[in-house]
Amino acid sequence: MSSFYTSLSGLNAAQTDLNVTSNNIANVGTNGFKSSNVEFADVISSSLYQAGNSVVGQGTRTKSISQEFTQGSVQSTGQSLDLMVNDQGFFVTKAAGTGSQVNFTRDGAFKLNANTDNVTDSAGNELQVLPVDQLGNVTATGSAAMRTLHVPETNGTAKATSEIDLSMTFPSDAAAPTDTTFSPTDAKSYNGATSTTVYDSAGNAIPATVYYVHTQSLTTNSDGTKSGTSQWVAHTYVGDQEVFPAGTTTAPTLTFDTNGTLTSPTGVQTYGAVTPTGASGPLAISFNYGTATQEGAFALQTVQSSQNGNTVGQLSDLTVGDDGVVSATYSDGSSLKLGAVALANFTNPSGLHQSGSTNWQATGASGAAQIGAAGTNGLGTVSQGELEMSNVDLTSELVNLISAQRDFQANSKAIDTDKQMLESIIQVV
Structure with missing residues (x-):
């Protein structure tokens, strides 16, 4: 019966491989998605007193499912709040409210919340920035310095014409x-x-x-x-x-x-x-x-x-530089530096915990988030008007799909053979 359970572990492995591959294919159009690879390890059951050349394997098990954090393809949109990280780094978002969970993402499709004038992702999580002076110089770094990117719709003070x-x-x-x-x-x-x-x-x-x-x-x-x-x-x-x-x-x-x-x-x-x-x-x-x-x-x-009078300036343009500095321009000619987009890096990105919607969260395996400005300490630059697409290689995934199917069929055949042998033995008896 051990061969039955050995082949059953192979079936489970093939099913896991199929599930991972299917998930990759399903997210080929998801912004910022990172493809996953499943790794397997053999199972050996032996004792200290058993000769090494007589050990028979007991099947396979899933060793890990890791993600590939390679750069995805680029899609140009021309939208001022569509952002992309070139090379290393994650955008940092946070749900509204004190003590909320911090998320890390490569999906830079952001928008301006009409009710709060805060920049958010599609789920309402708020994009985090670092403080800057009016020259655009970052004045503080680290997670404690982050704040929500707020874009005032107006700027300046109205003056009555005299x-x-x-x-x-x-x-x-x-x-x-x-x-x-x-x-x-x-x-x-x-x-x-x-x-x-x-x-x-x-x-x-x-x-x-x-x-x-x-x-x-x-x-x-x-x-x-x-x-x-x-x-x-x-x-x-x-x-x-x-x-x-x-x-x-x-x-x-x-x-x-x-x-x-x-x-x-x-x-x-x-x-x-x-x-x-x-x-x-x-x-x-x-x-x-x-x-x-x-x-x-x-x-x-x-x-x-x-x-000699003027109204308050209305927001007319929003620009994000390669260094992540966000600048707002108003109809009265005034401008404001609103902050520098905060980027996070990790010692081991593969250790991040996936939380859905192309968000990740830090774990002990990933190490603590290292927060900084774009273009510093190994962090990539920021592109405005562009989005990072999925890094899924559809051709490779289709090949993996066929391989998983063949593995499943082979292990099914082994189980069927084991069944036939068992039936033959019972008939002899």
Whole structure:
């Protein structure tokens, strides 16, 4: 009967080999997956008093199932939070909350959590980074220094607009509008308009529009010379509210002499405060037309327009360098260094415990995680917009599949032969 159990151990070994191979094939498309190899050892049962040349093997057993941590193929995605470790190292993730389990992975498919603005994997585990200064230099290393990568959606402080500078060119030969009663909804009641975006104290964007009405032209003398003044009335709206110079209730008049020089108003003109619809509070804005001119047969045009308010910067770009430093850029031109992607290495990666979803956990066999920044202490660099695919060699796995099948068939045949021999003996008896 010993041959039966010997062949049975062979069947179990072939089944294990088949299971491992099947798992490798099933994960050929899994990001960051590492293929496994099964190793077997023979089983010998003997005593000290038994001659060495008379020992008969008792079958086989599974010695170990180890993983191959070779680099997988590269898939380019162009996504800012798709990351890949080149060469040695694992990304470090951690479930939200104090004391949560730390995981290590080669799968760099991360995303921004819309509720927390933290970078997480598909299971919600948060990507860990090391602190950096604003030059991108890592200021601390080791597991105690790690923190979750948080990407603020906004940056900076909103500032309410208090002054607008308008550099305008007015046409000297412009005719008066055909409709004599001004209305911002009647394009025939004004010659042209300019619009500038201003901001309230909360950073809300509000349009500031000035409508220009030509009310008086220069006088043409009999000798062809010009005399008198040219005048333009500037109707100013902040949002849906018309504003006037402080202390008045009439729109100001811009006056030009025969040389096209602005003679009135000069300098900064302060307007009364208004609270347009959608604003968080009143806006008191000053206007400066100091560089406005009037020239020949040109159309009304804005040469330059500026205002001194700003909204908070909105996240516009996220970049990750080869050194793993994460930089956020905002719409107001500001930028932040958010941290350096933490990488982990192990003395014996094959000793890591697989916990599913291409995550591993440290064990006594693997040794403690050695945490550092990309490109230091033997750790690889980080690529943005790329993912590491499975390192499964499908051709080799199909060959292993055939081999496992043949092993299974051979051991099945040995069991069948043992059965036939036993039946023959029983018949003789």
